[in-house]
Amino acid sequence: MNRRTHLVLYRATHVLYPRVFREEYGEDLGAVFEEQLDELGAPRCWLRTVRDLLVSIPAQQLEARMKKPGSSHAFVFPLALGIGSVLMTAVIGTSMYAVLFAVVAVASFAVAIALRRVAKSAIELEKSSPWKTFLAGGSLMVGGLVILLNLPANKDVDLSPVEWSALMLSILISLSLISAGAVLGALQVNRKRHR
């Protein structure tokens, strides 16, 4: 195997690094690899390189994920709803409210993913703070509750205390989310004005 083949093989592994890292340091990684190849010879160079790849690729991937703005908070709300629906199902059995929670959790996951896709860069993502997710999630919940309560089958139905509590809790959560979204949104608008 000639020197160029070794380098092509090594460069092929760069695809496993985060894009930002390989764009910034791809050339330098290749240059250092070539110098190592000359100094150590192929077997020792590859032994060291494989060890390095096994350590540095997961480290860089983890670092890149931790640096992504909004990577955690955008998913906290749908995750909380998802856990909430599982807990509700465990406590009160499969009821329409637990199902509603699950539907809203899935819907808000979709909203969170859509927001991330809409944001074309990390900077734009940072600008699209979580208030939109809160507002969208809260509004979805209110909309779902209104539809659910106005279904012909649910009219004039006496709710059990557990169902009544679940309904109150859902209303409380949805209104809290809308309020949180409104407050965070107002704060962001205010911050932008002062810039």
Add this chain to the structure above:
Amino acid sequence: MTKREKPLPTASLYLLLALLAGENHGYALMQLVEGQSDGAVRMGPGTLYGTLNRLLADGLIIETTGERADGDRRRYYRLTTNGDSVARAELHRLRSLVARFKGIRGLEGVTT
């Protein structure tokens, strides 16, 4: 004295100590680190540039590419004022650690 509370990770520490001798490029730093650690710290390219990237982000080193008159196009790195004081503080910490063990019987050969 130091602006950094936690001890540095091994790779970062050795790279900062290697840069105390003056600015240098990636491969030379890798060799210096291997020499200074008696072969105990052998970095590969990914670890080297990953660590340099972190040190740059922390403001402990800066890149000096483009400032060289000899036409060398490799990236060179040097310590910032903060990086220099962090490296010296780390050396001081290690020296204090060795000094603390000097009086212990059986460690005379290790701590001199």
